[in-house]
Amino acid sequence: MGTRTLHVTNTLTRQLEAVQTQEPDHLRFYSCGPTVYSYAHIGNFRTFLTADLVVRVAEAIGWKVSYVSNITDVGHLTQDDVADAGGEDKMEKALHSKEGEQFQNVWDLARHYANAFIDDWDRLRLKRPLVWPRATEHMREQIEAVEKLIESDHAYVTPTGVYFRLSSFPDHGKLSGNRDKEQLKVAVRDVVQDDNKEHPGDFALWKLDDKHLMQWYSPWGWGFPGWHIECSVMAMKYLGETLDLHAGGEDLVFPHHESEIAQSECLTGHEFCPYWIHTRFLQVNGEKMSKSKGNWYTVRDLVDGRGVDPVALRYALISVPYGKPNNFTDQTLKDAARNVERMREARSVAESASAAQVAGEDVVGGRLVELYDKALDAMCEDLNTAVALAQALEGAKLIRESLTDGGSADSAKASLLFLDQIDALLGIAPPVETAAEALAEAEPVVEGKPIAEWIALRTSAKASKDFATADQIRQTLDAAGIELRDTPDGVIWKRKTSM
RNA sequence: GGCGUCGUACCCAAGUGGUUAAGGGAAGGGUCUGCAAAACCCUCAUUCAGCGGUUCGAAUCCGCUCGACGCCUCCA
Incomplete structure (x- = not known):
C-alpha cells in the first residue's frame, strides 16, 4: 500500500495520467448521476x-x-433553449406518458424514480456515495451562483432568462475540443432560436417560465435553473472549489461538462477539476442504446423480468474497460453469468474446506497474492477490468483445482481472503450468504407442488432405481425453468435465466 | 462541415517495439456420474482489417485505403 496510484485517461489531455490529489491520499470525486x-x-x-x-x-x-x-430531479427542456419555453420538459413528458399516469405530479414522479434508482444501485452492488445531492434541494445555492455570475459579468439577463456569456471564458472548449466559436455557431444554429442571446452558443443558467411544473422564485422571476449549474454548485458545496476527479458518460463532455467548467471557473477564478473521465456508451446488439430509440433495458427488466443474476449483470457491464464501447448482447450476459457462477463455486469450495479444519500447508496463498496484486495493478492502470477479471478467474480456478477434493484450513483461509479482496475491488465474488438469500426468495411451485416435494419424489425414485421417473421429474422442472443439480451435499435447484 | 474513438480466433477481450499473441465464453475429445449438471484434463490465432513505410526487430510507430462507431442537439 502507498506505492500504487490511480492512473486514468484524462479527457482534458487525452493522456494516461497519474491522478495527483490535492491532499495526499484523499480523493475528492464527483460523478454525474441520472435524471x-x-x-x-x-x-x-x-x-x-x-x-x-x-x-x-x-x-x-x-x-x-x-x-x-x-x-437530477428537475426536468430540463428536451430542447435546450426553445425561445418561448413552451417546449415540454422531460419530467413533464414522462408525467403525461402512460406510465406517468400513476403519479400525482412531477414531484411524486421524481421521488418514485429516484427511489427505484437507489434500489437498482444497491442490487448491482454499487458503493453508496457520501451524499446523493438533489437539484431541487439546492435551489438557493444555484440562484446565488447565477447572481454571482451576473455580478461578475459572466452572465446576462434577458426577457427569457439568464444566460452564460461564453465570450467571457476563453477556455471554453478545452475539454471537448470544440474551440472554434464560429463552428459552434454553425452547429447550434439549427436548434437554438432565442434571439435574446448574445451568441447562439451561450447557455441557460436560469429559464423564466411561470407555467413550468417545477418552478421557483428568483430575482428574475418564476422559473427553473439551467441544467448545468446544479452540478457545479453541488460538487463545490460538498467537495470544495477544486475537485480531484470528475466522471460521467461520454455524451456529457459537451455541452454539460464544458459548461460546468465555464461556470465553476468563472465563479471561483481557479481550476474546477484537473482530471476528467468519461465512460463510452453501452451498445445493445451493435446499436446505440438510448431512451429516444426505445431499445433500452432497465436493471429490473433483466433481473425481475428475465431472472438474470444482478451480479452477472454487473460483471457484464464492467467486463469491457470504460474507455471502449461495450456491445451488450445475450452472449455477453451468458458469459458473465458463467463466470460469476465460477466465482461462487470457488467461494463455496473454500467455505467447505474452511469448515473441515484439515491441518496442512497453505498451497495456494502465494499464487493468490500474486494474482490479486496483478488485478489491482491492472485496475490502477486506467481501470483495466478485462485484465483484473482475468486474474480473478484464474484465482478462482486455482481455488477450485486445489480445494475441490478437500484442502487444508490454511489454504481455505488464503482462498477466502483472495475472494474477499477481489470482491472488494470488483464486486463480483459475493459472500455465500448473498447467493443463499437470493435463492431463498419464494420457493417456486411447479404443477401444484413445491420444488422440495418434487425433489423428495425424485430422490425416492432414484433410491428404488426408477430412473425413468427421476428423469421425468427433472424434465418437468426443467420445462418450468428450474434446474436440478445432484451434489455430494444433496440436491440443489436453481432458476435458469431466460436469455 | 468540426471534434474524437476503434478494427486481434466462431463470440467477448488483453497485449501498444523484442522469450511460445493473457483470460473468458462457445465448440470438440476425455475423467467422473444411473443420467445430467458441476468440477478437472486435453485441443482450439505462425497471426493481429488491407497496402506501403520506419526499424536488426511491429499487432504495437508513421502514411494511405477500406470498414465500424460516438459527440457536436435531450441523453450515462
Whole structure:
C-alpha cells in the first residue's frame, strides 16, 4: 500500500495520467448521476459502475474517498433553449406518458424514480456515495451562483432568462475540443432560436417560465435553473472549489461538462477539476442504446423480468474497460453469468474446506497474492477490468483445482481472503450468504407442488432405481425453468435465466 | 462541415517495439456420474482489417485505403 496510484485517461489531455490529489491520499470525486424521469437503464449503470470502480480502486490503494453523485430531479427542456419555453420538459413528458399516469405530479414522479434508482444501485452492488445531492434541494445555492455570475459579468439577463456569456471564458472548449466559436455557431444554429442571446452558443443558467411544473422564485422571476449549474454548485458545496476527479458518460463532455467548467471557473477564478473521465456508451446488439430509440433495458427488466443474476449483470457491464464501447448482447450476459457462477463455486469450495479444519500447508496463498496484486495493478492502470477479471478467474480456478477434493484450513483461509479482496475491488465474488438469500426468495411451485416435494419424489425414485421417473421429474422442472443439480451435499435447484 | 474513438480466433477481450499473441465464453475429445449438471484434463490465432513505410526487430510507430462507431442537439 502507498506505492500504487490511480492512473486514468484524462479527457482534458487525452493522456494516461497519474491522478495527483490535492491532499495526499484523499480523493475528492464527483460523478454525474441520472435524471430521474424514468427507470435508469443498464447503459446509465455502466457509467455509474465506472465511478464505483474508481472508488473501489482508490480505497484498495489506501486512499480516503469523498464521493458525491447527484440526482437530477428537475426536468430540463428536451430542447435546450426553445425561445418561448413552451417546449415540454422531460419530467413533464414522462408525467403525461402512460406510465406517468400513476403519479400525482412531477414531484411524486421524481421521488418514485429516484427511489427505484437507489434500489437498482444497491442490487448491482454499487458503493453508496457520501451524499446523493438533489437539484431541487439546492435551489438557493444555484440562484446565488447565477447572481454571482451576473455580478461578475459572466452572465446576462434577458426577457427569457439568464444566460452564460461564453465570450467571457476563453477556455471554453478545452475539454471537448470544440474551440472554434464560429463552428459552434454553425452547429447550434439549427436548434437554438432565442434571439435574446448574445451568441447562439451561450447557455441557460436560469429559464423564466411561470407555467413550468417545477418552478421557483428568483430575482428574475418564476422559473427553473439551467441544467448545468446544479452540478457545479453541488460538487463545490460538498467537495470544495477544486475537485480531484470528475466522471460521467461520454455524451456529457459537451455541452454539460464544458459548461460546468465555464461556470465553476468563472465563479471561483481557479481550476474546477484537473482530471476528467468519461465512460463510452453501452451498445445493445451493435446499436446505440438510448431512451429516444426505445431499445433500452432497465436493471429490473433483466433481473425481475428475465431472472438474470444482478451480479452477472454487473460483471457484464464492467467486463469491457470504460474507455471502449461495450456491445451488450445475450452472449455477453451468458458469459458473465458463467463466470460469476465460477466465482461462487470457488467461494463455496473454500467455505467447505474452511469448515473441515484439515491441518496442512497453505498451497495456494502465494499464487493468490500474486494474482490479486496483478488485478489491482491492472485496475490502477486506467481501470483495466478485462485484465483484473482475468486474474480473478484464474484465482478462482486455482481455488477450485486445489480445494475441490478437500484442502487444508490454511489454504481455505488464503482462498477466502483472495475472494474477499477481489470482491472488494470488483464486486463480483459475493459472500455465500448473498447467493443463499437470493435463492431463498419464494420457493417456486411447479404443477401444484413445491420444488422440495418434487425433489423428495425424485430422490425416492432414484433410491428404488426408477430412473425413468427421476428423469421425468427433472424434465418437468426443467420445462418450468428450474434446474436440478445432484451434489455430494444433496440436491440443489436453481432458476435458469431466460436469455 | 468540426471534434474524437476503434478494427486481434466462431463470440467477448488483453497485449501498444523484442522469450511460445493473457483470460473468458462457445465448440470438440476425455475423467467422473444411473443420467445430467458441476468440477478437472486435453485441443482450439505462425497471426493481429488491407497496402506501403520506419526499424536488426511491429499487432504495437508513421502514411494511405477500406470498414465500424460516438459527440457536436435531450441523453450515462
